[in-house]
Each structure stands twice: as structure tokens, then as C-alpha cells.
Amino acid sequence: xxxxLTITDNRTGKQYEIxxxxxxxxAMDLRQIRTAADxxxxxxxxxxxxxxxNCKSRITFIDGDKGVLLYRGYPIEQLAEHSTYLExxxxxxxxxxxxxxxLQTWTKEIAQHTMLHENIKKLMEGFQYDAHPMSIxxxxxxxxxxxxPDAKKIADEQARQVNIRRLIAKVPSIAAYAYRHSMGRPYIxxxxxxxxxxxxxxxxxxxxxxxxQSNPVLERALDVLFILHADHEQNCSTAAMRGIGxxxxxxxxxxxxxAAALYGPLHGGANEAVLRMLKEIGSISxxxxxxxxxxxxxxxxxxxxxxxxxxxxxxxxxIKQTADAVFEVTGRNPLLDIALELERxxxxxxxxxxxxLYPNVDFYSGLIYQAMGFPVEMFPVLFAxxxxxxxxxxxxxxxxDADQKIARPRQVYIGSGPRDFVPVGQRK
Ligand code: ACO
Numbered sequence: 001x002x003x004x005l006t007i008t009d010n011r012t013g014k015q016y017e018i019x020x021x022x023x024x025x026x027a028m029d030l031r032q033i034r035t036a037a038d039x040x041x042x043x044x045x046x047x048x049x050x051x052x053x054n055c056k057s058r059i060t061f062i063d064g065d066k067g068v069l070l071y072r073g074y075p076i077e078q079l080a081e082h083s084t085y086l087e088x089x090x091x092x093x094x095x096x097x098x099x100x101x102x103l104q105t106w107t108k109e110i111a112q113h114t115m116l117h118e119n120i121k122k123l124m125e126g127f128q129y130d131a132h133p134m135s136i137x138x139x140x141x142x143x144x145x146x147x148x149p150d151a152k153k154i155a156d157e158q159a160r161q162v163n164i165r166r167l168i169a170k171v172p173s174i175a176a177y178a179y180r181h182s183m184g185r186p187y188i189x190x191x192x193x194x195x196x197x198x199x200x201x202x203x204x205x206x207x208x209x210x211x212x213q214s215n216p217v218l219e220r221a222l223d224v225l226f227i228l229h230a231d232h233e234q235n236c237s238t239a240a241m242r243g244i245g246x247x248x249x250x251x252x253x254x255x256x257x258x259a260a261a262l263y264g265p266l267h268g269g270a271n272e273a274v275l276r277m278l279k280e281i282g283s284i285s286x287x288x289x290x291x292x293x294x295x296x297x298x299x300x301x302x303x304x305x306x307x308x309x310x311x312x313x314x315x316x317x318x319i320k321q322t323a324d325a326v327f328e329v330t331g332r333n334p335l336l337d338i339a340l341e342l343e344r345x346x347x348x349x350x351x352x353x354x355x356x357l358y359p360n361v362d363f364y365s366g367l368i369y370q371a372m373g374f375p376v377e378m379f380p381v382l383f384a385x386x387x388x389x390x391x392x393x394x395x396x397x398x399x400x401d402a403d404q405k406i407a408r409p410r411q412v413y414i415g416s417g418p419r420d421f422v423p424v425g426q427r428k
Contacts, residue, residue, distance in 0.1 A: 011035050024053050043410050049234075050307070054242065055401065059092060059393050060233040064308035069315065071231060072096070080318045085226035086110060086196050089168055089389035092231050093396065107196075113169035114190035114199065116177065117147050121187060124177050133178035134263045134380040140174045141167075142256030151250035154399060163251050164392050171388045172196070175381045176203030182377070188212075197222040200385070205373065218372055221326045225365060228315040229383050231390025235307075237261040237268065241391040242398050246407040251395060258391045259384050265302070268383040271366035272376045274303040278335040278342075278367075287341045295351045303363030304346060310356035319364045323371075330371040339367060 003020035018029045031041035046052045061070040069076040072091050079088055083097075090098045090106050098106055123143055127136050145151055148166065153159040177187050180203075188203045191212070197219050202212035232238070241258035245251070262268035281290050294301045306313060327333065343359055346352040366379055374382065398404050 007033065009033055009035075022056070027052070043412070045412055049239070054234055054239065054407075055398065055404065057233065057394070057397060058095065059397060060231045060390070062233055062308050064306070064310050067309060067311040067314050069232075076228065076314055077318060080224050080227050083227060084196070085223050085230065085386055085389075088227045088230050089386075092389050092393040093164065109165050110169045110196070111190075111192040113166045114173055114192060116170060116173050120144065120147065120174075121177065124174075124181055127181060129184065130182065133175070133182055133377050134259070134269075134384070136178040136181065137171075137174055137381050137384060138256050138259035138263065140178070141171070141259055142253055144170065145250045145252035148250075148252065151252055154245075154248055154250065160251075160396065160399070164396065167251060167255060167388055167392060171385045172200040173203060175378070175385055176200060178381060179204055179375075179378055182375075195219065195223075197226065215329055217325055217329045221322050221368060222372070224318065224322050225368065225382070226386035228318060228361060229386040231387070231393060233308075234394075235267065236264070237387065238391060238394050241395050243407040245395045245398055246404060248406075251392065254395060255388065255391055258387075262384055262387065263380055268380040268387070270302055270360070271362035271369070271383070272379040274339075274362055275335070275366040275370060275376045275379070277302045278338050281338050281342075284337055284341045287338060287345060291342070291345050291349065295349075301342065301346060301352070301357070303366075304352065304359055305355070305357040306360045309358065309360065312358045313360045315361040316359040316363055319361065319368065323364050323368050326368050326371055330373075333367045333371045335370070336367055339363065 005018045005020055005025055007016045007018060008014070009016070012035055014033075016029075016033055018025045027044050030044065033042040034040070044052065059072065061073070062068065071079060071088065072095055074091070074097075079091075083091075086107055087098060087103055090103065120140060120143065124136060124140055127139075144166075148163060150156075150159045151163045173190055180187050188206045190199050191202050192199065194202055194212070194214075198212075198214050201214040201219060201222065205214075206212040234242075237258040240261035241254050244254040244257040265273045281287060291301070293299060323336070327336070343363070346357065352358075366376065369379055369382055370376070
């Protein structure tokens with residue numbers, strides 16, 4: 001017998017059998033519950049979508065209680081150990097790990113699209129010298145749609161595939177240009193003989209040397225961070241990507257909106273906020289005082305807590321190990337001791353324990369980025385580069401999903417009833 005939920009409407013005494021599929025009922029099945037012919041029907045009220053599935057997806061699985069994260073079934077720990085970001089991006093988009101020839105073709109195709117049109121470079125020059133690189137990034141991604149009018153053909157498989165490749169390839173170039181702009185340094189063109197993270201480091205940090213050689217430990221650390229950030233199912237920015245994409249906007253415009261959602265301090269801006277918080281705390285001796293203020297509600301412990309994880313974020317554990325490898329090359333980040341002390345106290349304190357608040361992916365990532373020489377303003381941009389693969393995989397999945405329509409939530413109206421307009425002179 002199929003799973004059903006029986007609902008009895010006390011107002012009418014009527015009973016309704018609502019099918020349960022994959023542990024969910026369809027909200028539209030509630031619409032039949034009404035008291036009169038002109039009754040709109042029962043709705044669900046779910047601010048911030050805390051208990052509403054917006055889609056069926058095959059891309060990423062999270063078990064927040066057990067601290068499990070899988071991309072297409074593969075545990076994040078195994079991907080972080082054995083894969084590369086580009087291979088993981090392919091996996092997210094196409095559902096399977098690529099064969100050796102597929103990976104070779106994919107890598108070549110991405111390399112073909114790393115250059116930015118010179119007019120995009122000129123556009124970026126127009127930004128204020130001290131503009132936040134994330135603002136530059138999201139504006140420029142949106143502007144790219146003007147260069148690729150074929151991106152509007154979202155139903156055309158070939159156009160979709162080429163624009164997916166363009167976006168994955170060009171976001172590091174935009175990010176690097178945004179950084180160089182803020183430093184007043186000349187732009188560095190991509191070097192396609194280098195790996196994906198190696199080329200990104202080249203575009204960021206190359207000075208007068210003819211060929212840029214990155215430190216292999218730092219290059220690998222960046223690639224691991226990219227793998228960890230590549231997707232995270234229906235988070236705020238991915239919901240934005242799907243929401244904008246559902247109106248059939250082109251992927252550049254949709255991705256600009258997703259990047260804007262990522263910019264906020266409660267999402268991708270959190271690692272920037274963590275670093276600012278650690279600096280403000282200043283020394284280990286100030287940690288207990290800071291924790292007391294957080295518990296009084298005078299601010300949050302940034303990098304702690306997650307809507308889905310109610311145990312240790314598995315990405316935070318991998319990042320902590322990566323940090324050790326990076327600090328062996330760069331020297332220990334002095335803020336690490338403050339972070340470790342914050343974590344130690346928070347994991348013992350009832351306020352955090354009872355609310356199941358654990359370190360999330362952003363608690364330690366900023367410390368690594370800072371040790372590698374990135375200014376804090378670049379942190380959300382460093383998040384957006386790999387998340388581009390996840391956003392595009394989710395967007396592509398949505399476009400292929402026959403259940404999907406333009407995203408259009410309902411509301412519970414609690415405002416004024418009908419009333420007559422009052423001329424300005426007669427208003428009190
Ligand atoms: N510090 C102190 N208290 C916190 C924190 C925190 N970081 N996070 C949650 N709480 C408390 C809340 O005050 C609330 O307490 P209450 O029940 O007494 O009111 C309780 O824990 C539940 O918090 P909510 O805000 O309801 O949890 P929600 O799921 O809405 O928020 C979020 C999740 C936004 C991540 C939150 O934990 C937070 O603001 N964390 C800090 C910012 C951060 O690190 N963001 C990065 C998230 S990961 C990512 O985007 C990649």
C-alpha cells in the first residue's frame with residue numbers, strides 16, 4: 001500500500017488522503033482542502049523554506065545530523081583526497097566521474113574559454129579603485145551576457161553546454177582581474193599550460209617572471225577548497241540561481257543573482273566576517289569575554305552554525321587538515337590560536353551545544369586564504385569560483401525537470417482590507 005497522510009478537517013469533518021512520496025507531501029495536494037467553493041484552499045506557511053523541498057535533485061546529498069556530504073553519491077572526503085576541482089565539476093554537471101578521454105576533452109574545452117573579451121577588461125577598469133571585488137565579480141558576470149547573446153537560447157542543448165564551459169572557465173579570470181584592479185596591478189592573461197588552480201594563482205600573483213610557478217602545496221590546497229565549495233544542494237545562492245533561471249533568464253544573469261546572494265555575511269561572506277571577528281577579538285585572553293557577548297545576543301560567532309548541519313560540518317574537518325599543510329609552507333597564521341580557542345570553548349559551552357552549533361566550512365577557510373596572501377575582500381569571490389559548477393549543475397537540472405515552472409511563492413496577506421484613496425490634503 002502506498003504511503004499516505006490522512007488529514008481530518010475539523011471544520012467540515014471531511015477526511016483527505018494525501019500521498020507521501022520520498023518523505024514529502026505535495027503542497028498542491030492541500031489545495032483541495034476547503035470549506036466553500038470560493039475558499040482558495042489550504043496553503044503551507046514556511047518563511048525561509050525551512051521545511052519545503054523546492055525540487056527533486058540527484059546532485060548533492062547532505063545528512064545534517066550525521067555530518068555526511070555526497071556529490072552524486074561520492075563522499076566529499078574521497079573527492080577531496082583523490083579528485084581535482086575540474087573533475088568534480090564534471091561529476092556535478094554530468095552525474096558520473098569522467099573517463100580519462102572525457103576528462104582530457106573537458107579540461108581542454110575549459111582551457112579554450114579562459115580568456116575575457118577586451119571590452120570586459122575595459123568595463124572592469126571603470127570600477128572605483130577600492131570597489132569590493134565581489135561587487136566587481138557579480139556585476140561583470142552579469143555583463144558577460146551582453147557578449148554571448150546565444151546564452152538566451154536556454155532550450156538549445158549546444159548553446160547551454162558552451163555557456164556552461166564559458167562560465168566555469170571565465171570566473172577565475174574575472175576574479176583575478178577584480179583582485180589585480182584593487183591592487184592597481186596590470187592584468188595577467190591566462191596561461192592554459194597550467195592547471196586550473198595553477199592558472200588562477202598565475203593570474204593573481206604573477207609579477208615580472210616570464211612563467212609563474214605556484215607552490216604545489218598551495219595549488220593543491222586551493223583545489224581542495226574548490227572541491228569542498230563546489231556544491232551544497234539548495235542553499236540561499238543556489239535557490240537564487242534556480243529562482244532566476246526559472247524565468248528562463250540566461251545563465252550569466254542567473255549566476256550574477258546567485259553570486260549576489262552568496263555575497264551576504266550569513267552565506268558566502270561568512271569567512272570574511274570570521275577573519276574580521278578574529279581580528280577584533282585580537283588575543284586569546286579576550287575569547288571568554290567575546291563568547292559571553294555572543295551568548296547575550298550581541299552578535300554571532302561567525303563560522304558557527306548551519307541551517308542543515310546539526311553536527312560538525314565535514315568540510316570544516318577537511319579544511320582544518322588542509323590548514324596544517326598550508327601553514328607548513330606559509331608559516332602559522334597568528335589568528336589560528338584565537339580560532340582554536342573559540343572552537344574549544346564553544347564546543348564545551350551549553351549555549352552552543354544545546355543549539356547544535358558547530359564550526360561550518362567558513363570557520364577555517366579564511367585563515368588559509370589569508371595565509372596564502374589573499375585579502376579578506378577576495379574570500380567570497382574565492383567561494384563563487386567553484387560554486388559556479390554547482391550553480392550551473394542545479395540550473396541545468398532544473399531546466400530538464402518537467403515538474404518545474406517559474407518560481408512564484410504564495411503569501412499570507414495580513415495587510416489592510418479594501419479602502420478608498422484619500423487625497424494628500426485630507427490625510428492625517
Ligand atoms: N552564533 C551564536 N548563536 C547562533 C549562531 C552563531 N553563529 N547561529 C545560530 N545561533 C543561535 C540563534 O541565535 C538561535 O538561538 P535562539 O534559538 O536562542 O534564538 C539558534 O542558534 C538558531 O539559529 P537560527 O538563526 O534560527 O539558525 P538558522 O538555521 O536560521 O541560521 C546560519 C543558520 C545563518 C548559518 C546561522 O547559524 C549563522 O548566522 N551563522 C553565522 C554565519 C555563518 O557562519 N554563515 C555561514 C554558513 S555556511 C555557508 O553559507 C557556506
